[in-house]
Amino acid sequence: MITAGIDCGSKNTKVCIVKEGVVLSTASVLSGFDQEESAEQALKSALEKAGIKREEIEHITATGAGMEAIKFSHNTITTITADARGTYSIFPSARTIIDIGAEEGLVIKIDDKGKVKDFGINEKCAAGAGAFIEAMSRALEVDIENMGELSLKSAKQIPINAQCTIFAESEVVSLIHQKTLKEDIIRAVHDAIADRNTSMVRQIGIEKDVALIGGVANNIGFVDSMNRNLGFGLLVPKDGVAPEYVSALGAALVAQDKIGGY
Amino acid sequence: MAKANYGYKDGSGEYFITIDTDLCNSCGKCVEVCPAGVLEMAEDELDPLGDEIIATVSDEHRKKIKYSCAPCKPSGEEKELPCVKVCELGAITHSW
Amino acid sequence: MSNAESNKEYWRWTESRYTNPDLNWKDVDIISAGVDVGSVSTQAVIMVDGKIYCYSSMRTGSDSPDSANNAMDWALDGTGLSLDKIQYIVGTGYGRVNVSFAKRAITEIACHARGANFIYGPEIRTVLDMGGQDCKAIRCDQRGKVTAFLMNDKCAAGTGRGMEVFADLLQVHINDVGKMSLEVEEEPEPVSSTCVVFAKSEAVGLLRKGWPKEKVLAAYCSAMAHRVVTLLLRLGIEEKFAITGGIAKNIGVVKRIEDELKLKAPEPSIDPQLAGAIGAALFAKALVEKERKKS
Secondary structure: OOEEEEEOOOOOOEEEEEOOOOEEEEEEEEEOOHHHHHHHHHHHHHHHHOOOOOHHHHEEEEEEEEEEEOOOOOOOHHHHHHHHHHHHOOOOOOOOOEOOOOOOOOEEOOOOOOOEEEEEEEEHHHHHHHHHHHHHHHHOOOHHHHHHHHHOOOOOOOOOOOOOOOHHHHHHHHHHHHOOHHHHHHHHHHHHHHHHHHHHHHHHOOOOOOEEOOHHHHHHHHHHHHHHHHHOOOOOOOOOOOOOHHHHHHHHHHHHHHOOOO | OOOOEEEEEEEEEEEEEEEEEEOOOOOOOHHHHHOOEEEEEEOOOOOOOOOOOEEEOHHHHHHHHHHHHHHHHHOOOOOHHHHHOOOOOEEEEOOO | OOHHHHHHHOOOOOOOEEOOOOOOOOOOOOEEEEHHHHOOOOEEEEOOOOOOEEEEEEEEEOOOHHHHHHHHHHHHOOOOOOHHHEEEEEEEEHHHHHHOOEEEEEEEEHHHHHHHHHHHHHOOOEEEEOOOOEEEEEEEOOOOEEEEEEOOOOOOOOHHHHHHHHHHHOOOOOOHHHOOOOOOOOOOOOOOOOHHHHHHHHHHHHHHHHHHHHHHHHHHHHHHHHHHHHHHHHHHOOOEEEOHHHHHHHHHHHHHHHHHHHHOOOOOOOHHHHHHHHHHHHHHHHHHHHHHHOO
């Protein structure tokens, strides 16, 4: 039995293809103007990687902000359900899930069976999401992929006072003018967004283990800031499925559950 | 009635702590009970020619009270806030 | 810095200075001054017996103390008046603590109310000040004393900075944004995101969809107007109502606020961007009088 999960994020559209609970392939494309078209492309690419035909997929479940646009999906589920299902399959010990995407942050609490108990959303403000780091990487003229590694070189803690992304941009520019080391500024950027997200986790209540998923989890500097702020280590998906695909994986697994499990 | 609203509105919502500066009697109890150090006693910003010292939200927290006040506002349950509870005159209110 | 910023500077507004030719500082009782160091602009106003004698308005540089000095020097330029002859100087605005020559710092809330009272008259009860990096709603009495306020300086939405981001994105000069936004036949749906970062992506999408610039600007101006109106409603509006700050010059936002409130803001006789500095200069005068009473 083969199923696919499509996560229509605000920035990227991700597909995960699963066979009997095992990931066959993943693929991601930038979410374009036409979300369904982006989903088609991502699916096509994932099918090629898996070496299977479209007809072999029995069920497609869509999730994420743009899921309603995916007319070819068989059903849709919320990001919360998808995150919980995907994370529980990777880390059965996780009781708290933090999902930080390009435009929003989510905190979900699950029980020992993976059932959602509570959740909180940080949305509609770029300051708590990946968009914040992205804007700062542009101001710093550092590739977003290099932000994490660079910040780990920093040994100095400096505050970024602005809460708003737009204002923080100006603050970062003036830090550059003051000849502040780039790695120190980047660490400050990660600390700032980590601070906002950990306070959201504390509001929901921390229950270990805590997993971190979503595209921003690829940033090792941000993970380091989160770990330091929380005082313990977060579980971050490494082998098999990358953090940004956990939601798509969750959708594919829900699709399997739907047509009879495996 | 004179209302000093400290806080902000951003894309995610409205977060304001309102202090009625006429009601505030400068007792300072709210400053003592706030676990996050959000409140402090300072010059009345509404009346710079006067000499009164009253409760305000500290500069440091004005732009992040959604986060600073989060520990007193657990999700999913209504809990009486320490600052609101301690103020016998009812001078402090929260918008969220 | 992006190309648009370095080559054309779409966001840059004009600096100005003025001396009242009918006044002479030599035969007056009190010379007072107010310096408003905002995040984007700095104004210095010098008053003689509570009347505006001269002023300057310029862009705030990267260094607040320098900006205060520069604005003061420019205001004094050609008047023959010098700093030591000013009896009391009050600093206000975001950089108020950095005005080295000021005797006291007073919050911009109090100064704006006082300044609006001076500019628009004692009937003003509600002031909306839209600055470069903040937005303030203030209620005041007939003397310009604050009775309630609300200030949002956390978020760029609803501030001049947000508008600059859009001017830059659309490559339209900041001075033309308001007028251009009114050149639409039908008012479009406002931009749905409050956050400037997300609103910007939304605007890029609208442009890609083929929307002309004026329609995108209309959608942003009306979103901005709606946002500040909700802040005003939280505070409660009492007539008369006035708008001050840089955005008061943006007719596209002002008109939409007036339409939504069904209220008309009076035309200012003096540059409303000066409100904070005027208020500070008036407080400076009052503080001279207060000191005199004590001694």
